[in-house]
Each structure stands twice: as structure tokens, then as C-alpha cells.
Amino acid sequence: MPELPEVEVTKQGIEPFIQGKAVTGVIIHDGRLRWPIPKNLEKILLGQKVSQIKRRGKYLLFRMDDGHLIIHLGMTGVLRLLKPSDELKKHDRIEIFFGKQVLRLHDPRKFGAVLWASDESGEIEKHPLIAKLGVEPFSDDFSDACAGQHLHLHAKGRQIAIKQWLLAGQAVVGVGNIYCSESLFSAGIHPEMPAGKLTLPRAKKLASAIKETLSKAIKAGGSSLKDFVNSHGDPGHFMLQTKVYDRAALPCRICKTPIKQIVQGQRSTYFCQKCQKR
DNA sequence: AGCTCAACCTGGCTGC
DNA sequence: TGCAGCCAGGTTGAGC
Numbered sequence A: 001m002p003e004l005p006e007v008e009v010t011k012q013g014i015e016p017f018i019q020g021k022a023v024t025g026v027i028i029h030d031g032r033l034r035w036p037i038p039k040n041l042e043k044i045l046l047g048q049k050v051s052q053i054k055r056r057g058k059y060l061l062f063r064m065d066d067g068h069l070i071i072h073l074g075m076t077g078v079l080r081l082l083k084p085s086d087e088l089k090k091h092d093r094i095e096i097f098f099g100k101q102v103l104r105l106h107d108p109r110k111f112g113a114v115l116w117a118s119d120e121s122g123e124i125e126k127h128p129l130i131a132k133l134g135v136e137p138f139s140d141d142f143s144d145a146c147a148g149q150h151l152h153l154h155a156k157g158r159q160i161a162i163k164q165w166l167l168a169g170q171a172v173v174g175v176g177n178i179y180c181s182e183s184l185f186s187a188g189i190h191p192e193m194p195a196g197k198l199t200l201p202r203a204k205k206l207a208s209a210i211k212e213t214l215s216k217a218i219k220a221g222g223s224s225l226k227d228f229v230n231s232h233g234d235p236g237h238f239m240l241q242t243k244v245y246d247r248a249a250l251p252c253r254i255c256k257t258p259i260k261q262i263v264q265g266q267r268s269t270y271f272c273q274k275c276q277k278r
Numbered sequence B: 001a002g003c004t005c006a007a008c009c010t011g012g013c014t015g016c
Numbered sequence C: 001t002g003c004a005g006c007c008a009g010g011t012t013g014a015g016c
Helices: A004-018 A041-045 A147-155 A162-168 A177-187 A200-224
Strands: A025-028 A052-056 A059-063 A067-072 A078-082 A092-098 A101-106 A113-118 A260-264 A267-271
Touching: A004 A052, A004 A059, A004 A078, A004 A101, A004 A200, A025 A041, A041 A113, A147 A200, A162 A177, A177 A200, A177 A267
Parallel strands: none
Antiparallel strands: A025 A092, A052 A059, A059 A067, A067 A113, A078 A101, A092 A101, A260 A267
């Protein structure tokens, strides 16, 4: 479920309600996520206040008194703020209490992560999981003025298919599997083109396609995802109509050519052979 | 350094 | 209805 837009919407939905609140308890129901949830997390977090929530790529960074609580939703994670009396669901992995509210991570596939990074261990930007991430798509580092050049420079010399290169997130973060296919379609770029062949004009086009795709999705998430606060319904999978993703053999919305599905780096890619050029 | 690929884990869907 | 097989929004880490 979570690509960057969902993570951003989660952040925006939760932050106003727990900002300034102190942790009053932690219950780990099943800590066997991507990495084990630290067993002493309750001891660490108890009494610490959340001053803000930042998002870096698909990571949520809760700024606490003595460090950062890092949460990643993986493939299937959902984070919601509920009442402690609300019924616990199967696959709820951890609860973090803030007085009369509780933050619950629901994650069937356990690809998510809940970690602690103390201030003593260094700046959060230098944390091993954060340090090598590409630039944020909505930051000054990816402004309309420089985003094209940024992509162009990063892609230089790379032989890897542009789809896999973009998905890897080393140039720009947050372009997951769905929005990767969508952005390449919007930019008219064939997913199998070697990244190094990206010209500056096409890089500029790709950069604006990425930003537009993601911002539309954030808006859609903001309006169609139920709130993350006191919401019992499963938000499920809310995408606006996609242009190519999950549309194998269906007609291209522009030229009617059947959409092709291929596998690249163990992930599905969807594209239009006529609209997208190498 | 760049690239490929297995692995982590559960559930839902398809087809026999 | 049951069961095997395949697929799924992410990311690391091993190995070449």
C-alpha cells in the first residue's frame, strides 16, 4: 500500500494529534518485522515527547527528546491513531500509547520496520538507512530549475534500465513501482532504455512527470484515504485511475495500443510501446 | 562501483 | 471445496 504519497498522507494525518505528546506506554505484539523491534523500546520511549514527524523517502522519523523513532511501512504497513479501547486486529504489530490515544502499526507481511536511533549515535541524516537516499522530490534540491539536471547527471554512465534506476531511489526518492511506470509513461520514456541514454530535455520532462504524478497522488490520498485518526476502516488501495499500471493488454488511454507488461528486476512494469520511446 | 537476484512474510486470487 | 501456484505497494545484502 505505501508509496511516498501514502506515507506523506499518513504523516500529515497523525502529526497534529501527537505533536507535543509524551509516550505513556508501548506494547509489542509481534516484533519480528524486517528487523526485530528493539525489545527495550518501551524503556527508551517512555516519557519522551514527539516534537515533530519528518518524512524522508518512505521513512517516517519521529523526533523525540533523545533521538528518532524510525518507522517504515514496508509493503503492507498501515499506521493509525486509535483509542486504546478499539479492538486489536490480527497483524497489529506494535502499539505506542500517548495517553488516551494509541498509535498502531498494522503490517500483515512484516516488511515494515520500527527502530530507534539515539542522538548519541549521530545525526539522523547519516543513519545507514537514510544516508544514501536520493533527494526529496518536493525539496529545493529537486526544484523545477535543477531537477532535470540532477536526474541527467545521476543517470550518466548507467547501463541499468531507466525503470530500475528510477525505482532504486538513489537519484530521487519516493517513486515506487506504481508511480515509476506512471511517470515514465507521462514522460514518454521506454522503461527498458538504459538510464545513461537520458538526454537533458527528457530528464527535465521526467522530473516534472514525477512531481506531477506524486503530487496528484498525495492530493488523491488526502481526499480519498479515510483519516488515519480514529478510523477503523481498512483504507485499502486507493489509486486514482492509472495510466498504465495494472492495465496489461488494456488499450493505452492515448493511442489504444494494448499496454504491455514486462518484468524488470523481479518487479512488474507496464508501458505503451507506441507512446514510450527508447 | 554497478548490477542481478534471493530473501524477508502473509494473504488473495486463479486455475485445476 | 481444496489445494497448489503465482502475485503483490519495498528494501537490503550477498555475490559476481
